[in-house]
Amino acid sequence: MRRATMALIVILMNAIVSCTPNAGAGEMTVTLSAVAGPVCPVERVPPDPACADRPVVGASLVIIGPNGTQVGAVLTDASGSASVSLAPGHYVVRAAPVEGLLGTPAETALDVTASAASPLSLTVTYDTGIR
Numbered sequence: 635m636r637r638a639t640m641a642l643i644v645i646l647m648n649a650i651v652s653c654t655p656n657a658g659a660g661e662m663t664v665t666l667s668a669v670a671g672p673v674c675p676v677e678r679v680p681p682d683p684a685c686a687d688r689p690v691v692g693a694s695l696v697i698i699g700p701n702g703t704q705v706g707a708v709l710t711d712a713s714g715s716a717s718v719s720l721a722p723g724h725y726v727v728r729a730a731p732v733e734g735l736l737g738t739p740a741e742t743a744l745d746v747t748a749s750a751a752s753p754l755s756l757t758v759t760y761d762t763g764i765r
Contacts, residue, residue, distance in 0.1 A: 661719040662746055665755040666727065668693035668710045670735055670762050689714025690760055694730035697744075699723065720746045727756060735760040 671687035678685070692709055695716065699705035700723045708716035725744040731737065739758045746754060 661721050662754055663717050663719050664744065664746065665715060665717050665753065666695050666708060666710070667715050667755065667757045668695065668729065668732075668760065669714055669757060670732075670760040672762060672764050675764050687759065690732055690735070693732055693758070693760070695758065696728045696730070698726040698728060700725070720744075722746050727758065729758045729760070732760055736763045737761060 668690035669687035670690050672685065673688055674682065674685035689712070690710060691712055691714060693714070695708050695710070696704055697706040697708075697718060697720065705720070705725070706718045708718055710716045723746055725746065727742045727744055729739045729742075739760055742756060742758060744754075744756055
């Protein structure tokens with residue numbers, strides 16, 4: 635009788651699992667980048683590659699969901715990038731201040747659609763104060 639009970643439990647567990655939607659189904663990976671610029675006091679035409687915006691390491695980016703609550707937070711890596719998986723919807727990305735850079739970038743709107751044909755990315759730009 636104990637084997638029959640265990641078999642019934644296994645069958646019920648499999649039925650429950652097969653009826654539960656996959657976690658993350660319909661979500662898209664969004665790449666967030668943080669850069670700082672300007673790096674040189676004078677912009678040149680054509681642009682000088684040595685004066686390109688530089689990555690911001692350890693920038694704290696907070697993702698606010700459609701209902702106004704925080705749905706994620708990431709820190710950028712050595713390349714100034716981070717990624718997060720988001721369900722379709724309208725989000726706002728807030729950047730925290732970074733020591734040595736002026737203020738914070740303005741909040742940036744991010745629209746995630748399930749039908750996006752290419753990966754989504756968003757760049758947040760900090761001001762270095764160089765003029």
